[in-house]
Amino acid sequence: xxxxxxxxxxxxxxxxxxxxxxxxxxxxxxxxxxxxxxxxxxxxxxxxxxxxxxxxxxxxxxxxxxxxxxxxxxxxxxxxxxxxxxxxxxxxxxxxxxxxxxxxxxxxxxxxxxxxxxxxxxxxxxxxxxxxxxxxxxxxxxxxxxxxxxxxxxxxxxxxxxxxxxxxxxxxxxxxxxxxxxxxxxxxxxxxxxxxxxxxxxxxxxxxxxxxxxxxxxxxxxx
Numbered sequence: 049x050x051x052x053x054x055x056x057x058x059x060x061x062x063x064x065x066x067x068x069x070x071x072x073x074x075x076x077x078x079x080x081x082x083x084x085x086x087x088x089x090x091x092x093x094x095x096x097x098x099x100x101x102x103x104x105x106x107x108x109x110x111x112x113x114x115x116x117x118x119x120x121x122x123x124x125x126x127x128x129x130x131x132x133x134x135x136x137x138x139x140x141x142x143x144x145x146x147x148x149x150x151x152x153x154x155x156x157x158x159x160x161x162x163x164x165x166x167x168x169x170x171x172x173x174x175x176x177x178x179x180x181x182x183x184x185x186x187x188x189x190x191x192x193x194x195x196x197x198x199x200x201x202x203x204x205x206x207x208x209x210x211x212x213x214x215x216x217x218x219x220x221x222x223x224x225x226x227x228x229x230x231x232x233x234x235x236x237x238x239x240x241x242x243x244x245x246x247x248x249x250x251x252x253x254x255x256x257x258x259x260x261x262x263x264x265x266x267x268x269x270x271x
Contacts, residue, residue: 062128197255199250
């Protein structure tokens with residue numbers, strides 16, 4: 049099984065975005081997480097007794113900060129860009145190449161690590177859409193790395209936590225749709241609290257490699 053309840057040391061990326069910030073908030077409030085390291089290009093603006101922040105500009109080269117990345121048993125990878133308005137080469141580099149570099153580095157430094165990757169609904173390496181192919185390739189290649197566990201999360205609509213600084217503005221206007229969407233299509237709607245708690249709950253599992261759709265995320269959050 050994973051670490052005991054209060055011994056999990058977690059790395060989180062993307063905490064200046066909505067998903068990463070929400071996962072960070074959930075981890076800081078969880079008794080199951082002992083310490084959190086966030087790696088950002090700019091400060092997240094958060095302070096907490098169990099939080100450490102590393103500011104690093106080049107996510108394609110972690111050599112200068114490798115010494116600070118050991119002793120962690122989980123990475124919640126929440127960094128990513130939209131494919132809208134981005135050329136295919138840039139999207140591939142920022143989605144596949146960047147993610148794999150970070151993951152390969154961490155898998156070398158932490159042999160007992162669980163890696164949770166925030167992908168997206170509709171991901172399929174053999175699908176028709178280019179973004180889905182890139183995300184699918186990323187998912188599949190992450191599962192080949194020597195992590196203890198890999199979980200690929202495919203959330204759809206995510207309802208932000210109250211007080212999030214980096215939630216997209218349009219959520220203020222469409223949050224009323226959440227209970228309707230959840231009732232009609234539960235697999236496509238989860239809360240940020242559920243997503244964050246599901247990631248935390250992967251740490252009580254052992255030697256798994258899984259793809260988690262919306263319903264799976266909700267179920268895992270309840271464990």
